[in-house]
Amino acid sequence: MVFYFTSDVVSPPALIYMGLDKFENESLIKWGFPEDVWFHVDNLSSAHVYLRLPKGQTIDCIPEPLLQDCAQLVKANSIIGSKKNNIDVVYTEWSNLKKTGDMEVGQVAFHNGKNVKTMKVEKRINAIVNRLNKTKQEKFPDFQSEREERDRLERAEQKAKQRTEKEKEKQEALKKEEEAQLRSYSSLMQGPMCSNQNPDDGEDSDDFM
Numbered sequence: 001m002v003f004y005f006t007s008d009v010v011s012p013p014a015l016i017y018m019g020l021d022k023f024e025n026e027s028l029i030k031w032g033f034p035e036d037v038w039f040h041v042d043n044l045s046s047a048h049v050y051l052r053l054p055k056g057q058t059i060d061c062i063p064e065p066l067l068q069d070c071a072q073l074v075k076a077n078s079i080i081g082s083k084k085n086n087i088d089v090v091y092t093e094w095s096n097l098k099k100t101g102d103m104e105v106g107q108v109a110f111h112n113g114k115n116v117k118t119m120k121v122e123k124r125i126n127a128i129v130n131r132l133n134k135t136k137q138e139k140f141p142d143f144q145s146e147r148e149e150r151d152r153l154e155r156a157e158q159k160a161k162q163r164t165e166k167e168k169e170k171q172e173a174l175k176k177e178e179e180a181q182l183r184s185y186s187s188l189m190q191g192p193m194c195s196n197q198n199p200d201d202g203e204d205s206d207d208f209m
Helices: 022-031 064-076 126-133 143-189
Strands: 002-007 014-019 036-041 049-052 087-093 117-121 137-139
Touching: 002 064, 002 126, 014 022, 014 064, 022 143, 036 064, 049 064, 064 087, 064 117, 064 126
Parallel strands: none
Antiparallel strands: 002 014, 002 137, 014 049, 036 049, 036 087, 087 117
């Protein structure tokens, strides 16, 4: 089971979700979207919370209110973290999550620790947690199918983009060729005009008796 939340602190509203247990977390680690950002309480057991960013948006562009929503949600779903003040929440892009065969179910590491960000959460803000919980939905998604469909649409979009670019390049090449032909024709028309008529044609001659 996966819990889905909607954050309306941004427009359009953002999708936040988390797995019910470590087995769901394992699937999310494997089949997450490249647009996802992962959140977890640092050095404490907690839920794995994911924020799905719009295409083209980066982790550095997440608005502060949305970061607070994710941090409050992950804190509220940590048995120890929910009772403590001044905890750290770490977050990073899904692509930075690292999983090896010797790790326990649900355990995760990072490809590059420098790409992991940290934010301080002083205390639980019930107003945020209650607002998010009102949007909570329980679903049983097929993570693999969702990811494969996402990748299929991405490939189709890239192919369409490539076709558009090739057609644009073709039209630009034709335009340049037409302009070159016009310049060549204009150059010929501006050259010296010569007549085929003999200067003596039509005049009487005195050279004979």
